[in-house]
Amino acid sequence: METLELFVRIGIYTLMALVLVFALGVVTLRNLFHCALCLAAVLIGTAMLYVGLRADFLAAVQILIYVGAVMTLVIFVIMLTEHLGEKSIRQNNRQSPAAVISLSGIVVLLAALLLRTPWPVTDKALQAKASVMALGKALMGTYAFPFEVISVILIACLIGAIAIAKKDLPGEDVS
Amino acid sequence: MIVPLQHILIFSLLLFAIGLYGVLVRRNIIGILISIELMLNAANINLIAFSKSTSLAPETGQIFAIFVIAIAATAAAVGLAIVLALYRVRKTVYTDEVNLLKW
Amino acid sequence: MVAPLPVPLIPLLPLAAFVVNILAGRWLKHRAAWLSVATSSLACALAMPLCWKVFGGAHFAHQTTWLMLGDVPLQFGYLLDPLSSSLLFMVTIVGTLIQVYAMGYMHGDPLYSRFFAYVSLFMAAMLTLVISNNFLLFFMAWEIMGLCSYLLIGFYFEKDSAANACKKAFLTTRVGDVGFLLGFLTLFAAIGTLNFQEMNALLSGTATGAAPLNTAMLSLAALFIFCGTIGKSAQFPLHVWLPDAMEGPTPVSALIHAATMVAAGVFLVARSFSLFTAVPGVLPAVTTIGTVTALMAAFIALTQHDIKRILAYSTISQLGYMVTALGLSGLGAGTFHLITHAFFKALLFLGAGSVIHGTHVQDIREMGGLFKKMPSTAITFIVASLALAGVPPLSGFWSKDEILLTAFASGHLWVFGILLLTAFMTAFYMFRLIFLTFFGTARNPKVHAHESPALMTLPLWALAVGSVVIGFPGSPFMHHWFQKFMAHAAHYPEYEPSLFVMGCSVAAALAGISLAGIFYLGQKNWAENTARAFRPLYLLSLNKFYVDEFYSAYIVKPFHALGRALFGFDEKVIDGAVNGTGHVTMLLSRIKNWIDIYIVDGFVNFTGAFTYFLNSLTRRLQTGFIQNYLLIVVVGVLVLLVFELKLI
Numbered sequence: 001m002e003t004l005e006l007f008v009r010i011g012i013y014t015l016m017a018l019v020l021v022f023a024l025g026v027v028t029l030r031n032l033f034h035c036a037l038c039l040a041a042v043l044i045g046t047a048m049l050y051v052g053l054r055a056d057f058l059a060a061v062q063i064l065i066y067v068g069a070v071m072t073l074v075i076f077v078i079m080l081t082e083h084l085g086e087k088s089i090r091q092n093n094r095q096s097p098a099a100v101i102s103l104s105g106i107v108v109l110l111a112a113l114l115l116r117t118p119w120p121v122t123d124k125a126l127q128a129k130a131s132v133m134a135l136g137k138a139l140m141g142t143y144a145f146p147f148e149v150i151s152v153i154l155i156a157c158l159i160g161a162i163a164i165a166k167k168d169l170p171g172e173d174v175s
Numbered sequence: 176m177i178v179p180l181q182h183i184l185i186f187s188l189l190l191f192a193i194g195l196y197g198v199l200v201r202r203n204i205i206g207i208l209i210s211i212e213l214m215l216n217a218a219n220i221n222l223i224a225f226s227k228s229t230s231l232a233p234e235t236g237q238i239f240a241i242f243v244i245a246i247a248a249t250a251a252a253v254g255l256a257i258v259l260a261l262y263r264v265r266k267t268v269y270t271d272e273v274n275l276l277k278w
Numbered sequence: 279m280v281a282p283l284p285v286p287l288i289p290l291l292p293l294a295a296f297v298v299n300i301l302a303g304r305w306l307k308h309r310a311a312w313l314s315v316a317t318s319s320l321a322c323a324l325a326m327p328l329c330w331k332v333f334g335g336a337h338f339a340h341q342t343t344w345l346m347l348g349d350v351p352l353q354f355g356y357l358l359d360p361l362s363s364s365l366l367f368m369v370t371i372v373g374t375l376i377q378v379y380a381m382g383y384m385h386g387d388p389l390y391s392r393f394f395a396y397v398s399l400f401m402a403a404m405l406t407l408v409i410s411n412n413f414l415l416f417f418m419a420w421e422i423m424g425l426c427s428y429l430l431i432g433f434y435f436e437k438d439s440a441a442n443a444c445k446k447a448f449l450t451t452r453v454g455d456v457g458f459l460l461g462f463l464t465l466f467a468a469i470g471t472l473n474f475q476e477m478n479a480l481l482s483g484t485a486t487g488a489a490p491l492n493t494a495m496l497s498l499a500a501l502f503i504f505c506g507t508i509g510k511s512a513q514f515p516l517h518v519w520l521p522d523a524m525e526g527p528t529p530v531s532a533l534i535h536a537a538t539m540v541a542a543g544v545f546l547v548a549r550s551f552s553l554f555t556a557v558p559g560v561l562p563a564v565t566t567i568g569t570v571t572a573l574m575a576a577f578i579a580l581t582q583h584d585i586k587r588i589l590a591y592s593t594i595s596q597l598g599y600m601v602t603a604l605g606l607s608g609l610g611a612g613t614f615h616l617i618t619h620a621f622f623k624a625l626l627f628l629g630a631g632s633v634i635h636g637t638h639v640q641d642i643r644e645m646g647g648l649f650k651k652m653p654s655t656a657i658t659f660i661v662a663s664l665a666l667a668g669v670p671p672l673s674g675f676w677s678k679d680e681i682l683l684t685a686f687a688s689g690h691l692w693v694f695g696i697l698l699l700t701a702f703m704t705a706f707y708m709f710r711l712i713f714l715t716f717f718g719t720a721r722n723p724k725v726h727a728h729e730s731p732a733l734m735t736l737p738l739w740a741l742a743v744g745s746v747v748i749g750f751p752g753s754p755f756m757h758h759w760f761q762k763f764m765a766h767a768a769h770y771p772e773y774e775p776s777l778f779v780m781g782c783s784v785a786a787a788l789a790g791i792s793l794a795g796i797f798y799l800g801q802k803n804w805a806e807n808t809a810r811a812f813r814p815l816y817l818l819s820l821n822k823f824y825v826d827e828f829y830s831a832y833i834v835k836p837f838h839a840l841g842r843a844l845f846g847f848d849e850k851v852i853d854g855a856v857n858g859t860g861h862v863t864m865l866l867s868r869i870k871n872w873i874d875i876y877i878v879d880g881f882v883n884f885t886g887a888f889t890y891f892l893n894s895l896t897r898r899l900q901t902g903f904i905q906n907y908l909l910i911v912v913v914g915v916l917v918l919l920v921f922e923l924k925l926i
Contacts, residue, residue, distance in 0.1 A: 005177060012178050016186045023190055023213055027197030032205055039209050046216050052177070053223045058237050062219075065244050070212065070251045077255040078205055081262045092200040093271065095909050099199040102909070103192045105916045109923060111185050119180045121228045130226075130234035138234045139241075150245050157249035165256035167263070199909050207905075274902055
C-alpha cells in the first residue's frame with residue numbers, strides 16, 4: 001500500500017514536472033505549431049492530473065473540449081495565418097527580462113505565502129467523489145441560472161465569431 | 176490526498192506564471208491566446224484542488240471548472256475569429272504591427 | 279430809388295451765360311457766342327435806360343447785409359451814380375460790340391465756346407465792379423477779372439509765349455492786388471466802413487459826429503489802394519505785363535487790356551477819390567507815376583514793330599494820362615478820357631485784329647499798302663488814330679485837351695510840358711503805324727491781305743461813330759456837360775477852357791502826324807538816320823527801358839537763387855531730417871524685429887519646445903502595446919504584494 005502510494009506520488013510529481021516543461025515549451029518555442037502541440041500535451045497532462053484529484057468527469061470534459069475542439073481550432077487558425085517559411089521571425093518582444101524578473105518575484109512571494117498558510121484539509125472532503133449525477137443535478141438545480149447565462153454567452157460568441165470571421169461579401173463595407 | 180495541497184497550488188502558480196509570461200512576451204496573437212489557455216488551466220487546477228479542501232459540496236469546484244472551460248472555449252472562438260479578421264485586413268498577426276490607433 | 283430790380287440783373291445775365299457756356303459749351307458749339315452776345319446785349323438794354331435816368335439826375339442805390347463782422351455789417355449792394363453809370367454805359371456798349379466782333383474773329387477756333395464763356399465771366403465781373411457800392415464786392419470782381427485776364431491771355435496755352443505771358447500778367451498784377459487788399463483793409467481799420475457813399479460822407483466831413491480821422495493810416499490806405507491801380511492799369515513800374523498780354527486773342531486785348539479792365543484801375547482811383555483828396559501827399563505821387571508812365575510808354579511805342587505792342591504801349595501811355603489827370607484832382611477830365619479812350623482804343627485793337635486776321639502777320643514792317651485791300655478797316659483805324667492823336671473834333675481831342683487844361687490851369691507846367699510831348703509822340707507813333715501798315719507798298723509778297731467779314735467790320739464802324747461823337751458831351755459845344763455831370767457828384771475844380779491849351783494840343787498832334795508822314799512816306803532814310811544819330815535813346819526805346827531786363831536781373835534772379843537756396847535747404851536739412859527720422863525708425867524697427875524674433879518668439883517657441891520635451895518623456899509611458907501595460911499591471915501586483923506582506 002505504502003509502496004503503491006509512493007509510486008502514485010512519484011508519478012504525480014513527474015506529471016507535474018512534465019506539464020511545467022511543456023508549458024515552458026508553449027511560451028518559448030519559436031514555431032507556433034510546436035507551441036500548439038505542447039499546449040495539447042499540457043492539456044492532456046492536466047486532464048491526467050484531474051483524474052489524480054478524483055475529478056474524472058472534468059478530465060473527460062477537458063480532453064473533449066480542449067484537446068478535441070479548442071486545440072483543433074487553434075491549429076486550424078495557425079495553419080490559416082502562419083507562414084511556415086518565416087521561422088526566423090522573432091516571436092518574443094523585448095520585455096521578457098522584465099517579465100521574468102517580476103513574475104519570479106510574484107511566484108516567490110506567493111509560493112512563500114502558500115507554504116506559510118495552514119490550509120484546512122477535511123478528511124471527508126478528501127475522500128468525497130463527485131458523481132456525474134451530482135454534477136448534473138447541481139448544474140440543473142443550484143447553478144441553473146449561471147448555466148443558462150453560460151449557454152447564452154456561448155450562443156452569442158458563436159454567432160459573433162462567425163460574424164467576425166466570415167469573409168466580407170463584395171459590396172459590403174470592409175473597414 | 177496523495178500530494179499535499181500546497182504542492183498542487185505551487186504547481187498551478189507556476190503554470191499560471193508561465194502562461195502570464197507567455198501573454199507578456201509573445202508577439203504572435205495566437206501565441207497569446209494559447210498562453211491564456213495555460214492560465215485558465217492553472218485556474219481550473221486550483222478550483223479542483225480547493226474543492227478537495229473545503230466543506231462545500233464536492234461538485235462545486237467542478238461546476239465552476241466546467242464554466243471556466245466553457246468561457247475558455249468561447250474566448251478561443253471569438254479571439255481566433257478576431258485574429259482571422261485582422262489577418263485578412265492587415266496581413267499580420269503580430270501585436271506591435273497592429274498600431275493603427277497608436278499615437 | 280426806383281426800379282431796383284434790373285440792376286442786379288445786369289451782371290447776372292453774363293454770369294448765367296458763363297455758367298451755361300462752360301458747362302454745355304461742348305454741346306452748344308458756335309451757339310455759345312449767340313448766348314454771350316445776347317446776354318450782353320440784354321444787359322446793355324437794361325443798362326441804357328438806367329444810365330439815361332442817372333444822366334438826368336437820378337440816383338440808384340440798394341444794399342443787403344451779407345454777413346456780420348463783429349458788429350459791423352458787410353454789405354453787398356449797387357450804386358449807380360454819375361461815375362458808375364458812365365462806366366456802365368461804356369462797358370456795356372463796348373463789351374457787346376467787341377463780342378459781336380469776336381464772333382467773326384474767333385470763328386473756327388476749337389475752343390470757341392470756352393472763349394465766350396470766359397468773356398461772359400469777364401463781363402459779369404466788370405459790370406459787378408462798376409456797379410458795386412463797396413470795396414469788398416469791388417475787390418471780388420477785381421480778382422475775377424484778374425482771373426479772366428489770366429485765362430484769356432493764356433487762351434492759346436499751347437504756345438509757350440502765351441503761357442509765360444499769362445503767368446507774368448497774373449503775378450505782376452498780383453503785386454498790385456495785394457496792395458489793394460491791404461489798402462482797403464487799412465481803410466476799413468481807419469474808418470470802419472467799406473461803402474463808397476459812407477466813405478465819401480465820412481471823408482468830406484459831412485457826416486455828423488465823425489471821429490477825428492487818422493491821417494497817417496488814411497495816407498497808407500490811399501497809397502496801398504493806388505498800388506492796385508498801378509498793377510491793374512499797368513502803370514510804371516508794374517506796366518511790364520500789359521505788352522506781353524497781347525499774346526491773347528485780339529478781341530480780348532481790345533476788351534480787357536484796352537477798354538475795360540485796365541481802366542478799372544483808373545476807375546478805382548476815381549471811386550475812392552474822396553480818400554485821395556482827403557490826405558495830403560498822395561496825389562503828387564499819383565501825378566508823378568502817371569506822368570512818368572505816359573511819357574515812358576509813348577517813348578517805347580515809337581520804336582516797336584509789333585502792331586499790338588504799339589497799341590499796348592499806347593494804352594499804357596493813355597492810362598498814364600488818366601492817372602495824371604486824377605492826380606491833378608481832375609476827376610471829370612480823367613473819367614472823360616477813360617470813356618473816350620475806351621471807344622477809340624477798342625476800335626484800334628479791333629482794327630489791328632482785323633489786319634492780323636487779314637494778313638496773318640503782326641509785324642508792321644511786313645505790312646504796307648493795305649488801304650486798298652481793307653478799306654473799312656483802314657478808314658475806321660485812321661479815325662481812331664486821329665481821335666487818339668487828339669485831332670479836333672474827334673473825341674480824343676476833347677478829353678485830352680481837358681487833361682492838358684487841368685495840368686496847365688492848376689499850375690503844373692512841368693506836367694503840362696511832358697503831357698504835350700507825350701501827345702506829340704502819340705501822334706507820331708500812331709501815324710508811323712498807319713503809314714507803315716496801310717500806305718506805301720506791300721513789303722512782304724507772301725502776305726495776301728483780304729477784308730474781314732461784315733461781322734467784324736460792323737462793330738468797327740459802330741465804334742468809329744462812337745469815337746467821333748462820344749467826345750461831344752464834354753466839349754464846349756455842350757458846355758462841358760460831362761465834367762459838370764461828374765462834378766455834380768462831388769465838387770472838384772473846374773477850369774475855363776483855354777484856347778492856348780487847345781492850340782498847343784492841336785499843334786503837337788499835327789506836328790507828330792507831319793513828322794511821321796515825312797519819315798515814313800517821304801524821306802524814308804531820315805528815320806534810320808535819326809535812329810543812328812540818337813542810337814542810345816533808340817536802343818533805350820527799342821528795349822523798353824530795359825525794365826524787363828532789370829526785373830529779370832534784380833528781382834526774378836534773386837528769387838530764383840533764393841528758391842534754389844531754399845530748395846537746397848529743403849533737400850539737405852529738412853529732407854535730411856525726414857530721412858534721418860526714417861532711418862532711426864528703421865533701426866528701431868529692426869531692433870524690435872530682433873526682439874520679436876529672438877525674445878518674444880523665442881519664449882513662445884521655448885514654451886512649445888519645453889512642452890514637447892516633457893511630452894516626449896511622458897509619451898514613452900503610452901507605448902500603445904497592451905502587453906506593456908499588462909507588464910506594468912504585473913509589476914503593480916508585485917509591488918502591492920510586497921507592500922501587503924510588509925516585506926519592506
